[in-house]
Amino acid sequence: MNSTTAAPKRSAPQRIARYMRREAPYLVMILPAFLFFFLFVLLPLIEGIPISFTEWDGFSDVRPFVGFQNYAKLFHDKFVYNAVGNTLEFTIYEVVLCNVLGLLIAVWLKKACAHNNLFRTLIFMPHVISLLLSSYMVRYIFNEFYNVTGVVNILAVPKTVIIGLALIAIWRDTGYCMVIYLAAIQGVDESLYEVARIEGAGRITQFFKITVPMIMPAITANVTLLTAWGLKLYDYPMAATGGGGPGRASESVNIYIYNNIFPYFKAGYGQALAIVWVIVIFIITQCIQGYLRRKEVEL
Amino acid sequence: MKKTLSFLLIAGMVLASFAGCSGGQSEAPAESQTPASSEAAPSSGAPAPGEQTVIEYIDHFNEETKVNGVTAVIEKFEAKYPQYKVEAAHTSSDTFLDQIRTRVAAGDPYDVFMGILTDFSELVDKGEILPLEDQPFTSRINEATLEPETKDGHIWAIPTSTSIGGVYYNKKVFEEQGIKAPTTRSEFKAACEKLQAAGIIPISGGYMQGNVVLDNVQWVCHPLWQTMGENDINRKIMDGEAKFADSKAYLEGLKVWNEIELDFMDANELSVDRSERVIQLANGTLGMLASGSWSVGDIRTAAPDGEFGFIPVCVFEEAEKNGVILANDDGFMISAKAKNLEGALAYMDFLTSEEGAKAWLEKSKTISSIKGLTMDDADPMVQEMLALVDKGQRYYAKDAVQFEGPALTKARTVFRSYVALPPEQRKDYENALKWLDDEFDAMR
Numbered sequence: 001m002n003s004t005t006a007a008p009k010r011s012a013p014q015r016i017a018r019y020m021r022r023e024a025p026y027l028v029m030i031l032p033a034f035l036f037f038f039l040f041v042l043l044p045l046i047e048g049i050p051i052s053f054t055e056w057d058g059f060s061d062v063r064p065f066v067g068f069q070n071y072a073k074l075f076h077d078k079f080v081y082n083a084v085g086n087t088l089e090f091t092i093y094e095v096v097l098c099n100v101l102g103l104l105i106a107v108w109l110k111k112a113c114a115h116n117n118l119f120r121t122l123i124f125m126p127h128v129i130s131l132l133l134s135s136y137m138v139r140y141i142f143n144e145f146y147n148v149t150g151v152v153n154i155l156a157v158p159k160t161v162i163i164g165l166a167l168i169a170i171w172r173d174t175g176y177c178m179v180i181y182l183a184a185i186q187g188v189d190e191s192l193y194e195v196a197r198i199e200g201a202g203r204i205t206q207f208f209k210i211t212v213p214m215i216m217p218a219i220t221a222n223v224t225l226l227t228a229w230g231l232k233l234y235d236y237p238m239a240a241t242g243g244g245g246p247g248r249a250s251e252s253v254n255i256y257i258y259n260n261i262f263p264y265f266k267a268g269y270g271q272a273l274a275i276v277w278v279i280v281i282f283i284i285t286q287c288i289q290g291y292l293r294r295k296e297v298e299l
Numbered sequence: 300m301k302k303t304l305s306f307l308l309i310a311g312m313v314l315a316s317f318a319g320c321s322g323g324q325s326e327a328p329a330e331s332q333t334p335a336s337s338e339a340a341p342s343s344g345a346p347a348p349g350e351q352t353v354i355e356y357i358d359h360f361n362e363e364t365k366v367n368g369v370t371a372v373i374e375k376f377e378a379k380y381p382q383y384k385v386e387a388a389h390t391s392s393d394t395f396l397d398q399i400r401t402r403v404a405a406g407d408p409y410d411v412f413m414g415i416l417t418d419f420s421e422l423v424d425k426g427e428i429l430p431l432e433d434q435p436f437t438s439r440i441n442e443a444t445l446e447p448e449t450k451d452g453h454i455w456a457i458p459t460s461t462s463i464g465g466v467y468y469n470k471k472v473f474e475e476q477g478i479k480a481p482t483t484r485s486e487f488k489a490a491c492e493k494l495q496a497a498g499i500i501p502i503s504g505g506y507m508q509g510n511v512v513l514d515n516v517q518w519v520c521h522p523l524w525q526t527m528g529e530n531d532i533n534r535k536i537m538d539g540e541a542k543f544a545d546s547k548a549y550l551e552g553l554k555v556w557n558e559i560e561l562d563f564m565d566a567n568e569l570s571v572d573r574s575e576r577v578i579q580l581a582n583g584t585l586g587m588l589a590s591g592s593w594s595v596g597d598i599r600t601a602a603p604d605g606e607f608g609f610i611p612v613c614v615f616e617e618a619e620k621n622g623v624i625l626a627n628d629d630g631f632m633i634s635a636k637a638k639n640l641e642g643a644l645a646y647m648d649f650l651t652s653e654e655g656a657k658a659w660l661e662k663s664k665t666i667s668s669i670k671g672l673t674m675d676d677a678d679p680m681v682q683e684m685l686a687l688v689d690k691g692q693r694y695y696a697k698d699a700v701q702f703e704g705p706a707l708t709k710a711r712t713v714f715r716s717y718v719a720l721p722p723e724q725r726k727d728y729e730n731a732l733k734w735l736d737d738e739f740d741a742m743r
Contacts, residue, residue, distance in 0.1 A: 058404050259708075
């Protein structure tokens, strides 16, 4: 065959078939996750859109149409603002402290040796405990600590309950952040640090001028992920504070959505709030991701 | 080659994950035939010889003794009726109502579930609950306890126990502190003050859960509703015809509740549940526990040799006007669309039989609503409760309208929020009632 002959032009079906043959293993690999996402996230969301325009109580056959009434109502609902405030407060604590602590621990433990490996394991271990179990455990620990020492349980006080919940999340998720940052730090070229040392840069300068810019993709991933986790706050207050207590001091948006859809028999209203909140989470995470992506360094 | 191998491996894992996701019920061949047949003709849902069908059961018992009681009943039931297998679930009382409603909304109701009419009045109205007045086991229940479960001429729930609400106290702690069991409001307050001075938590309900908060405020308000002629105030509030601020009984109730309980709340109160407080009552770090007869078993388990007394919530200065609150408890309902209606009816029949009721009573230590069933060796705490009832120091919960359906959950939320208010706001009673109205109305 003449090697200088140009490749024959392929038709669209042929191009698609070639693409599928090349990408098939990867598509099959993401298929379970995509199916799960479709069945349990996307499909309920799509099915919920028509419900949000009704005054459905959650189990009647009748679903009275009310147009945009639910959407208008939620902007005047003081409990929505309370829930949003609680959720944002929790998210800020979790995102900032998990990432800062996770990064500092990753820098501290970046050398592979026996005792570092042990610490890494111990710090990561809380992350494998379920959200519910860790909430129950910490609630009992706080209660018993109060019984023994008289130090007030921060979960029992409206002003400090969000901090208490954030502490549970930080205890659980710092190890996760540490693992991601460890992997990123280990991918930074050592020669950069050598050059910096020769130039006279101290450790702190090296950290801010080399480490942080080089691991920006990991920071983007962690901050975005933890922001989404924080904004979806549900499990911690459900288990640790009896579903948003004391009073409504730890009632998150997701708990308020749940309460409307189920115990309050206002499924239409709860669904409207759920849809608005999904949009809010999407906007916030996209903004954060976009901002951090612009800070990423390309060599 | 490698690519093909990895493709096959991945495809195999995907298929395996689908296989693993198949529901448990489809593994019992007879089960899939039951839903259609049970709707058309319940008797045709009876399992064929040798087959075993599942009865789905759920309750919200948090007390270990009651969970043990259910286990004992199920074991005996399955031994007597080997064609049935009971899948029992126990869940938190806070989320129980939602779980039942969710399953009903999904068209997959439990066969038998714990409940009384006030819990599920909306499901009754929508035809989701099976009426039981024609069932033979209904006649085994005391008529007086069936009355609150009757609506439109039908009986919707079978209450197997009677609950008595009031206050437990640790006799040893009282003796050590030189306190006599209080009989009046001022004695109750004085007892709390003395316990607090001694570093003992005076009184608690375990207010992490909204249902516990509502129980306690209702025990304070029941005697007031009934003596002040406001037996239907809750109905009016639910229907939007009246407000909390219109009620003199609620005004007095908030004052009493604060004076004898909330003012003595432990700093940890809003993070502790009732089961934890039971342990503290048993070990003497808590002086008094506001709870009902359902806690007898757990208190006795925590302190087998402990001495505990029971008194009414002392709302009045006149001792004879203070009374315990009697209500139906441990009621059970059957779903009208139960997948295993035959099995559900068989289970209820056994539960209310002498054998089943005794198995329940032995473990749970409750007060039975079954006719002619008496407790041998009733716990001294129960004896004190029954003595108060015999003396006439009792109010029947059924004599006043209680919150029901969605209003029940809203009332729990609203009063739990009230308890979390700063004391100065909580005790500005007239404004607090307006605040309760605002909160309740915002949830309409």
